[in-house]
Amino acid sequence: DAKTTQPNSMESNEEEPVHLPCNHSTISGTDYIHWYRQLPSQGPEYVIHGLTSNVNNRMASLAIAEDRKSSTLILHRATLRDAAVYYCIRGAGGKLIFGQGTELSVKP
Amino acid sequence: NAGVTQTPKFRILKIGQSMTLQCTQDMNHNYMYWYRQDPGMGLKLIYYSVGAGITDKGEVPNGYNVSRSTTEDFPLRLELAAPSQTSVYFCASSGLAGYNEQFFGPGTRLTVL
Numbered sequence: 001d002a003k004t005t006q007p008n009s010m011e012s013n014e015e016e017p018v019h020l021p022c023n024h025s026t027i028s029g030t031d032y033i034h035w036y037r038q039l040p041s042q043g044p045e046y047v048i049h050g051l052t053s054n055v056n057n058r059m060a061s062l063a064i065a066e067d068r069k070s071s072t073l074i075l076h077r078a079t080l081r082d083a084a085v086y087y088c089i090r091g092a093g094g095k096l097i098f099g100q101g102t103e104l105s106v107k108p
Numbered sequence: 109n110a111g112v113t114q115t116p117k118f119r120i121l122k123i124g125q126s127m128t129l130q131c132t133q134d135m136n137h138n139y140m141y142w143y144r145q146d147p148g149m150g151l152k153l154i155y156y157s158v159g160a161g162i163t164d165k166g167e168v169p170n171g172y173n174v175s176r177s178t179t180e181d182f183p184l185r186l187e188l189a190a191p192s193q194t195s196v197y198f199c200a201s202s203g204l205a206g207y208n209e210q211f212f213g214p215g216t217r218l219t220v221l
Contacts, residue, residue: 043215096151
């Protein structure tokens with residue numbers, strides 16, 4: 001299957017780090033790994049992407065396994081506004097192949 | 109910049125009717141995309157375009173048509189609406205395909221009865 005595999009849901013406490021896992025064992029060498037999130041009734045929002053090396057930006061960090069078969073999105077301090085569905089996506093030739101995502105809930 | 113805009117926000121169609129979903133971006137992006145999202149599911153790519161005059165099929169193109177006559181606009185046409193096309197439709201654009209951020213519009217919620 002060309003799609004990625006993520007847990008259906010995860011819970012976090014506010015101000016704690018969150019590690020969202022993703023398996024993509026069949027990813028090809030040229031496919032990027034993208035993460036988007038979607039708040040209720042909104043379009044998806046870009047979070048981060050990478051190919052082989054770990055990546056950091058103002059929103060999150062992306063840790064990619066050396067064999068590229070898995071990756072982890074890290075939110076360093078979860079806030080209530082981070083509650084959303086997080087999609088780990090394989091970018092294939094310019095196209096994003098969405099899976100079902102992980103619904104993250106954040107408790108105060 | 110308005111980013112990616114979509115019209116209408118909501119629409120109810122009867123089976124067999126036709127309509128065009130409009131999408132416009134003001135970021136001078138070459139790449140544009142149409143996705144649909146069924147309840148509780150991830151997005152599925154319908155069609156995409158790498159520039160004016162060039163379009164290609166995605167995962168679920170049946171029942172839809174697109175055209176790209178300008179860089180800014182990428183309309184999606186439903187010719188004979190069916191209940192299976194009830195969904196939320198998102199348009200997106202990006203400067204570089206696959207490697208850069210895609211910017212999504214707010215979506216069009218379509219119901220076919």
